[in-house]
Amino acid sequence: xxxxxxxxxDYISAASKRALKWPDIGNEWFIExxxxxxxxxxxxxxxxVVRRDPSAMIFxxxxxxxxxxxxxxxxxxxxxxVEKDKVFPWDRSDIWYATSEDGWTWxxxxxxxxxxxxxxxxxxxxxxxxxxxHEGKYYLVYQTVKSPYTVRVKNQIGLxxxxxxxxxxxxxxxxxxxxADNGIWKGEKQDRFAVEKKGDFDSHKVHDxxxxxxxxxxxxxxxxxxxxxxxxxxxxxxRHGVAIADNPLGPYVKSPYNPIxxxxxxxxxxxxxxxxxxxxxxxxxxxxxxxxxxxxxxxEIMSSIKGAPHAIGLNRTADNEVEPTEILRWGLSHIYKSxxxxxxxxxxxxxxxxxxxxxx
Numbered sequence: 001x002x003x004x005x006x007x008x009x010d011y012i013s014a015a016s017k018r019a020l021k022w023p024d025i026g027n028e029w030f031i032e033x034x035x036x037x038x039x040x041x042x043x044x045x046x047x048x049v050v051r052r053d054p055s056a057m058i059f060x061x062x063x064x065x066x067x068x069x070x071x072x073x074x075x076x077x078x079x080x081x082v083e084k085d086k087v088f089p090w091d092r093s094d095i096w097y098a099t100s101e102d103g104w105t106w107x108x109x110x111x112x113x114x115x116x117x118x119x120x121x122x123x124x125x126x127x128x129x130x131x132x133x134h135e136g137k138y139y140l141v142y143q144t145v146k147s148p149y150t151v152r153v154k155n156q157i158g159l160x161x162x163x164x165x166x167x168x169x170x171x172x173x174x175x176x177x178x179x180a181d182n183g184i185w186k187g188e189k190q191d192r193f194a195v196e197k198k199g200d201f202d203s204h205k206v207h208d209x210x211x212x213x214x215x216x217x218x219x220x221x222x223x224x225x226x227x228x229x230x231x232x233x234x235x236x237x238x239r240h241g242v243a244i245a246d247n248p249l250g251p252y253v254k255s256p257y258n259p260i261x262x263x264x265x266x267x268x269x270x271x272x273x274x275x276x277x278x279x280x281x282x283x284x285x286x287x288x289x290x291x292x293x294x295x296x297x298x299x300e301i302m303s304s305i306k307g308a309p310h311a312i313g314l315n316r317t318a319d320n321e322v323e324p325t326e327i328l329r330w331g332l333s334h335i336y337k338s339x340x341x342x343x344x345x346x347x348x349x350x351x352x353x354x355x356x357x358x359x360x
Contacts, residue, residue: 029290029303029324032352036309036335036345042108043098045343048072050089051096052342053128053266054313054332055140056210057103058165060133064100065165066313066332066344067112067140069093069127074340078190082148089342091149093127095142097165103315103330104346113140113160113169121146121175122158128311130210130267131165132248134218138162139248140169141176141209141220151190154179155205157222159249176250177206177220177243183227195228201239201259203227208267211248214276214296218245220252221267221278224259234285240264240278242297257297263287268312270320270327277324281308290325309333309347325351 001009006016038044043051055067071093076085086092095113098106113129116122122144129142144158156175162168183199192204202224209222220243230237239259243252263284270277275294280286288306291299302324313332320327330348337343 023300025302027303027353028351029292030352031290031303031305031325031328031349033305033307033309033347033349036333036347038343038345039332040105041098041100043106043344045337045341047341050093050340050342051344052089052334053311054334054344055129055131056314056316057332058131058133059317060165062101064103064317065097065131066100066106067095067097067129067131068313068344069129070096070111071125071127078151082150087149089340090127090143091125091145093125095126095129095140109166112167113142113171116144116171118147121156122171123147124149126158128208128266131316132211132213133165133316134213134248136163137248138165139211141211143207143209144175151192152185152204155207157206157209157220161249172249177209177222177252177254179203179206179224180254185227193228198226198228200224201226202241202254204229206241208265210267210269212269212271212276212296214271218248218252219243219276219296220245221269223264223267232285234263234283234287236283238264238283240267240280255297260293260297260299261286261291263289266311268314270314272320272324277302279308279312279328281310292324310335312347313344323351325349 050071053069057064097112098108100106124145124147132139140160157177159172159176160169180200180203183203184196186194186196204227205225207223212219240261241258243254245252263286264280265282268279276296277292289301290303293299315331318327333347334342
């Protein structure tokens with residue numbers, strides 16, 4: 001009571017009642033992010049080119065590697081010809097990669113994973129990728145779209161693997177994860193808000209995948225979008241889920257506990273202290289928090305933060321057991337120069353343990 005400044009036990013507000021239930025977790029999970037810094041070399045901003053959604057970085061062959069979505073040209077939206085135009089900045093993307101010796105100056109090495117042949121599940125766009133290294137092999141997991149890119153199109157998740165971070169990459173012939181098939185659209189018009197039945201939290205799209213080796217299995221964390229998505233008191237109705245496999249190539253089975261978050265956007269997860277930590281941003285009532293699950297599934301809020309970068313690419317070389325947020329000290333993100341064009345930049349953060357005035 002004294003710590004919270006509640007002096008009259010007979011008159012406790014709803015806010016004070018909530019505060020009295022807060023866990024005593026200290027501030028070891030509390031951080032602040034600095035302004036994004038531009039990169040040098042081939043990942044510097046380039047007019048007419050979209051580079052966005054950087055993967056985590058790994059360090060191989062004396063240099064950092066990162067993978068990202070790359071596309072060209074302006075965005076036309078859904079008002080144009082969806083068969084021919086570009087409806088989102090990440091539409092008509094391929095997955096490219098770059099390397100750097102210092103994390104600042106980058107050399108674009110070329111395409112890693114391209115779009116599929118016409119008629120394939122990934123023929124329109126492959127984007128928003130993550131990297132996993134396991135037992136000497138490399139795995140890229142990413143979003144896919146099949147043409148035409150309509151409002152109601154159902155995004156899926158693909159996978160590619162290689163013996164070297166430089167490839168060549170072998171792609172899965174079928175998606176490794178798909179949206180739930182239990183929602184029902186209302187009518188034939190391309191209206192994603194018109195539904196007879198909404199279905200599971202991921203009945204429309206599965207996005208932003210990331211695979212973490214955990215407890216002898218492989219946990220594929222992903223963002224779910226629901227058919228008939230609503231705006232709640234926390235913003236867009238976006239939540240996360242997890243699918244688990246015994247083998248990196250799958251099959252991946254969705255957890256019965258899904259959804260495992262009430263909020264979020266891009267997936268940003270890392271192992272810590274025998275569990276999995278997650279940075280939750282952008283959407284929902286629990287946005288702008290760092291959460292932790294001792295079992296990788298049941299997450300609790302550990303801190304509330306502000307100004308987290310978008311689409312974080314973690315530095316997987318960090319010793320994330322030093323402290324909970326060590327892996328967030330620096331990494332990559334993207335920034336919108338305009339709605340049409342984005343570029344990759346570098347973020348940094350620091351722990352905040354005290355608050356002092358100037359000269360104090």
